[in-house]
Amino acid sequence: MVPPLALDIDGTLTTADGRLDSRVLELLPDWEAHVVLATGKAFPYPVALAGFLGRDATVIAENGGVVHVDDETSVLADPAVPRAVIEAFLDRGGDLGWDDDETVNRWRETEVAVASDADEALLREVVAAAGDDVTVVDTGYAFHVKSPGVNKGDGLARVADALGVDPAEFVAVGDSENDVSTFETAGTAYAVANADPAATAAADVVLEAAYMDGTAAVLEALSAGETPPGRRR
Numbered sequence: 001m002v003p004p005l006a007l008d009i010d011g012t013l014t015t016a017d018g019r020l021d022s023r024v025l026e027l028l029p030d031w032e033a034h035v036v037l038a039t040g041k042a043f044p045y046p047v048a049l050a051g052f053l054g055r056d057a058t059v060i061a062e063n064g065g066v067v068h069v070d071d072e073t074s075v076l077a078d079p080a081v082p083r084a085v086i087e088a089f090l091d092r093g094g095d096l097g098w099d100d101d102e103t104v105n106r107w108r109e110t111e112v113a114v115a116s117d118a119d120e121a122l123l124r125e126v127v128a129a130a131g132d133d134v135t136v137v138d139t140g141y142a143f144h145v146k147s148p149g150v151n152k153g154d155g156l157a158r159v160a161d162a163l164g165v166d167p168a169e170f171v172a173v174g175d176s177e178n179d180v181s182t183f184e185t186a187g188t189a190y191a192v193a194n195a196d197p198a199a200t201a202a203a204d205v206v207l208e209a210a211y212m213d214g215t216a217a218v219l220e221a222l223s224a225g226e227t228p229p230g231r232r233r
């Protein structure tokens with residue numbers, strides 16, 4: 001019997017150039033246990049991916065700000081402080097860095113995402129000045145200005161509870177600091193080889209392969225009842 005999965009999307013189910021890896025479509029539709037997509041992306045993205053995989057939308061979006069399980073959506077953080085911080089950032093000359101792409105933040109309900117090439121020093125200064133109710137998480141794909149009161153790991157605990165599964169049964173795969181809480185909640189945590197230092201340090205196993213090559217190695221080994229290849233920590 002395969003274990004339930006908690007899977008990050010960007011950097012984990014994708015290729016190095018950011019495309020969804022085609023093996024996602026081969027390995028996940030028939031996975032015979034729960035598959036939770038746990039992402040920093042806005043809610044519609046993992047819902048759409050789960051739908052195209054033919055699976056229930058069991059998702060954690062916005063780094064835990066939005067959780068959907070058993071046809072019920074929970075919005076778990078207030079966007080007021082992150083949005084005020086972004087106003088201050090823009091007032092001080094900051095730029096979100098998405099050019100004309102409004103889709104990045106259009107459906108975001110609890111946080112605001114800022115492009116990785118934005119003025120990080122200014123962003124962190126404005127976030128620090130706003131106090132303890134707001135933080136910034138760097139996924140390598142974006143800076144997320146969010147409430148410190150939510151994270152993917154708490155989202156996974158909530159999902160596991162709704163599904164009646166012990167969170168420790170989950171196998172997690174991820175690549176960045178927004179996956180650390182998932183790694184702490186799941187029973188076994190794999191960091192892909194491209195993972196950042198925070199995710200690498202929090203993982204039980206650091207995989208030899210990067211991006212979906214690493215994730216596919218985990219899924220194939222688990223299906224075969226074998227131990228996934230990697231450095232155990």
Ligand SMILES: O=C(O)COP(=O)(O)O
Nearest residue numbers: 009010039040041139141
């Ligand atoms: O939205 C991001 O910045 C990263 O998304 P991820 O959590 O699926 O890697």
Ligand SMILES: [Mg+2]
Nearest residue numbers: 008010011175
């Ligand atoms: Mg990621």
